[in-house]
Amino acid sequence: MPESYPLLRFHWRLLQGGERAQDSMVALAQKKRTGLPELDRQTAFCQQAEACGMDSLLTAFGHYMPDSIVLATALGMMTDRIRFMIAYRAGTISPTLFVQQINTLSSFVQGRVCLNMVAGFLPEELGAYGDFLSHDARYERLAEFLHICNALWQDDEGVNFEGQFYRIENGRLNSRFVSSQRRAPEILVGGNSLTARDVAIQEGDCWLRFPDLPEKLRPLIQPVLQSGKTVGLRLAVIARPTRREAVEAAEALLAQAKQTQDDQKNRKLVQQTDAESFQSTFALSEQQEWLTPWLWTGAAQTHGPACIALVGTPHEVAEAIIAYKAIGVSQFVFSGWPKLEEMQYFSQEVLPLIRQKERAFMAA
Numbered sequence: 001m002p003e004s005y006p007l008l009r010f011h012w013r014l015l016q017g018g019e020r021a022q023d024s025m026v027a028l029a030q031k032k033r034t035g036l037p038e039l040d041r042q043t044a045f046c047q048q049a050e051a052c053g054m055d056s057l058l059t060a061f062g063h064y065m066p067d068s069i070v071l072a073t074a075l076g077m078m079t080d081r082i083r084f085m086i087a088y089r090a091g092t093i094s095p096t097l098f099v100q101q102i103n104t105l106s107s108f109v110q111g112r113v114c115l116n117m118v119a120g121f122l123p124e125e126l127g128a129y130g131d132f133l134s135h136d137a138r139y140e141r142l143a144e145f146l147h148i149c150n151a152l153w154q155d156d157e158g159v160n161f162e163g164q165f166y167r168i169e170n171g172r173l174n175s176r177f178v179s180s181q182r183r184a185p186e187i188l189v190g191g192n193s194l195t196a197r198d199v200a201i202q203e204g205d206c207w208l209r210f211p212d213l214p215e216k217l218r219p220l221i222q223p224v225l226q227s228g229k230t231v232g233l234r235l236a237v238i239a240r241p242t243r244r245e246a247v248e249a250a251e252a253l254l255a256q257a258k259q260t261q262d263d264q265k266n267r268k269l270v271q272q273t274d275a276e277s278f279q280s281t282f283a284l285s286e287q288q289e290w291l292t293p294w295l296w297t298g299a300a301q302t303h304g305p306a307c308i309a310l311v312g313t314p315h316e317v318a319e320a321i322i323a324y325k326a327i328g329v330s331q332f333v334f335s336g337w338p339k340l341e342e343m344q345y346f347s348q349e350v351l352p353l354i355r356q357k358e359r360a361f362m363a364a
Contacts, residue, residue, distance in 0.1 A: 007355070007358060008321065008325055008330055008331070008332065008354065008358060009055045009330065009331045009332070010053075010054055010055055010331075010332050010334065010346075010351070011054060011055050011056045011057065011058060011085055011331065011332065011333040011334065012049055012052075012054045012057055012058070012333070012334050012335065012339070012343050013057070013058045013060065013306075013333065013334070013335040013339065014042065014045065014046075014057040014058055014059050014060070014071075014075075015041060015042055015045040015339050015340065016042075016060070016065050035063070035064055035065055035066060036066060037066045037071055037074070039074060039075070039078075042071075042075060043075060043078045043079070045057075045339070045340055046075050046078070046079045046082055047079060048340060048343065048344065049082050049343065050079060050080065050081045050082045051347075052343050052344060052346070052347035052351075053347055053351065054082060054343070054347075055083060055331075056082065056083035056084060056085040056112075056114060057075075057082055057083075057084055057085065058085045058087060058116060058333055059071050059072045059075075059084055059085065059086050059087060060087045061087040061088055061089055061118065062125065063125055063128055063129075068086045068087050068088060069086055069088070069101050069102070069105060072084035072086050072105060072109075072113065073105050073108055073109070076105065076108060076109035076112060076113070077108055077109065079109075079112075081112070082112065083112040083113060083114060084109070084112060084113050084114075085113075085114050085115070085116050085188065085333070086102070086113060086114070086115055086116065087115075087116040087117075087118055087190075088115060088116070088117060088118070089117070089118055089119065089120050089129075089131075089142075090117070090119070090138070090141050090142045090144075090145035090146075090165075091120075091126075091129065091130075091131040091133070091138065091141060091145075092129050092131070094166075095145045095146075095148040095149050095152070095166060095168070096148070096152065096168065096171050096173070098145075098149065099149050099152045099153065099173060100173050100175055102115070102177070102185060103173065103175040103176055103177045103178070104175055106177050106178040106179060106185070107175070107178040110178065110179070110180075111177070111178055111179025111180065111181065111182065111185075113185050114185050114186040114187070114188065115185050115186070115187045115188065116188045116190055116208060116333075117142060117145075117146060117187060117188070117189050117190065117204070118189075118190040118191065119135070119138040119139050119142055119190075119191060119196070120138060121273045122273050123273070126138075135193070135195075136195055139191070139193070139195040139196060139198075139199050140164065140165070141164075141165040141166075142189075142199055143198075143199045143202055143203055144161075144163045144164065144165050144166050145165075145166065146187065146189075146199070146202075146203035146204065147161070147163075147202075147203055148161050148166060148168055148171070149184075150184065150203060151171075152171060152172075152173060153177055153183055153184035153185075154183060154184065156172075157172075158170045158171060158172045159171035159172065186205045186206065187203070187204040187205050187206070188200075188204065188205065188206040188207075188208040188232055188331070189203070189204040189206070189207055189208065190208045190209070190234070191208075191209060192209045192210055192280060192281070196209070197209075197220070197223065197224060200224060200229060201223060201224055201227045201229055204229065205229055205230060206229060206230040206231065206232050206331060207221065207224045207229065207230075207231050207232070208231075208232040208233070208234055208331070208333065209231075209232075209233065209234070210233070210234055210235065210281050210305045210306065210308060211233045211234075211235045211295065211308050211324075212284070212291070213291055213292065213295070214323050214324055214326070214327050217324075217327060217329070218327045218328075221327065221328055221329070222328075225328045230330045230331060231328055231329045231330065231331070232329065232330070232331030232332060232333060233324060233329055233331070233332055233333070234306050234332075234333040235306065235307070235308050235309060235310065235332070235333075235334065235335075236299065236303075236306070236307045236308065236309035236310070236334060236335045236336055236337075237309060237310045237311075237317060237334050237335075237336050237342060237346055237350075238250050238253075238296075238309050238310070238311045238312075238336065238337070238342070239310075239311075239312065239313065239314050239317045239342070239345055239346060239349065239350050240312075240313065240345075241313065241314075241349075242313060243312055243313055243316065246311045246312050246313065246316075247311060249311075249337075250296055250298060250299070250309065250311050251298075253299060253337055254298045254299060254302060257299070257302040257303065258302065281297070281300050281305030281308065282300060282301060282305065284297055284300070286301070292320075293312070293316070294310055294311055294312045294316050294317065294319075294320045295308065295309075295310060295311075295320065296308070296309045296310075296311045306333075306335065307335065314349040314350045314353055315353060317346075317350050318350055318353035318354045318357055319357070321354055322354065322357045322358065325358065334346065
């Protein structure tokens with residue numbers, strides 16, 4: 001059973017080296033960003049995230065950025081409270097070695113680590129890592145991977161496993177997960193597909209997916225909640241003092257991105273992916289730019305599906321988040337433009353309203 005979290009939890013995407021507001025999906029795929037860390041900037045960002053009350057920072061996984069485990073280790077040793085949500089994929093490392101690395105990291109940062117396990121979305125990038133499995137097969141492998149990891153975290157006697165993708169004989173580690181609260185890190189399984197949802201139910205603690213209208217999400221997330229697991233959303237936020245300012249900021253972001261990128265290349269990238277989350281979110285953004293007055297899909301076409309955004313005043317954004325809480329969503333992984341300023345504004349103007357509304361909601 002996962003821990004009980006009476007209040008909503010908020011995470012933020014870590015600032016990555018060289019990124020700008022206009023960077024797009026194509027910029028990532030074509031390696032237009034530096035793949036090296038910028039520790040001074042990133043450490044300062046982490047310290048600001050601590051001050052803003054963020055639960056954790058997402059260190060993403062991909063060929064265009066630093067290794068997520070090594071980066072989290074370096075930043076974790078320069079911070080005091082913030083946790084690090086490490087994105088990782090099965091198929092790049094053995095589950096035993098992965099657990100050993102995470103356990104070692106936990107000893108450096110006193111357990112301030114959780115995991116965002118993903119299956120990958122772009123066949124070209126997957127192939128660069130030697131991974132040529134289909135979408136569903138990748139999730140089947142991820143289920144085996146996490147099953148072994150969970151056994152290693154819970155079993156002190158040795159783990160034996162034989163499946164379609166992995167064989168482990170007498171697996172054991174002397175390095176244990178170091179935490180005063182858990183024997184293992186919290187696991188958030190990413191993906192919009194029902195296959196991803198099933199893996200989250202079987203082997204994870206949380207199903208982390210991209211957003212949609214609350215009424216559409218409600219039936220999809222019920223099996224997760226009924227299993228005792230949690231649900232999280234990954235999206236962006238554009239909050240401003242007035243609605244007009246928020247909408248203008250969203251429109252300016254889109255206009256700036258379209259000036260610096262090729263729409264046909266974005267479409268080609270989406271056509272190449274086999275990830276349901278990318279395909280469905282891109283299709284959704286083509287059909288309707290505003291799903292509600294506060295849920296905007298515009299940046300999904302230029303910046304990727306994680307950039308469906310809550311747009312509005314602090315009150316409107318807080319109301320939107322409480323609407324998701326009402327159906328059972330309890331975690332949010334946010335990003336914004338610029339990341340630091342948006343995080344600070346969210347913390348100062350939106351988060352207090354959320355806590356106020358949340359207490360009223362829970363008391364009702």
